[in-house]
Amino acid sequence: MPAEQTSTPSHAAVDRVTDALREQGVTPEVVWFDDAVTTAQLAADALGVQVGQIANSLVFTLDDEPILVLTSGAHRVDTEWLGGELGGVIGRASKEVVKSATGQVIGGVAPVGHPSPVRTFVDTDLAQYDEVWAAAGHAKTVFPTTFDELVRITGGTPRAVEPRAATA
Template structure:
């Protein structure tokens, strides 16, 4: 695997990525936030920059729960499309979350939403397909920032339930 990324000092990270790095340090996570030379806004871009499979990208998709405007975070494998009907069956009716809502509720911009360190606690679900992998990469608060973790670490960090959230043909 080609690793085309740099491990920066916490002080040189963008503010939102620094917040994730600090959270990870305080949680005792043993892997640093790394900066991709090109954007990791899409799963394919992130995988190309990391030299990993698209499936290993743990993408964070934010929805808005229609009943109470609570953010709903689905952490899905980069190769899966999220089935909104499956998610809604677990958490309630969903509405689209625009860029302002995502930034206001999570503290992150779309393309860099981390599974941790949100400004307001989201309702969360983790794609069961992520548990089949040994290593994952998740956004670290910025479109160029990511961090490596295992599925067990993702479960531990988020406390989120595992669910079938993938759109299946």
């Protein structure tokens, strides 16, 4: 299990995320880990929380436009279903598209701190938790937030990201 570090490292992408959070009136409480937490389960285990409390930041393309889907770590995005719901075709974004759209790399993409706004959808399943955790711009970082705050700071659209979530 990754251990928390006692000193706080610095990273340009994390600095951009914390600046963006401050601009939104959020006091960033970034947690750094010794090792990367590149899956929802690793992050949940390291934090001692439920996997559903992890807000995975997934970049896709919707008809070639990068979009960000913040989804609960408890399930996967049904891209075929969601694409139909959004009236387009969702594809997997390449690492180059992810980096270009967010300024961050896969495994550490935060909901904010991007070079320009990215159309964002926030999984309504995250609303069931009082606290959720999102990446802070690096695979060794996370920060606590809430569903409502994620929607507000991203300008995101709350929505189900898989059919089960739509009926739950």
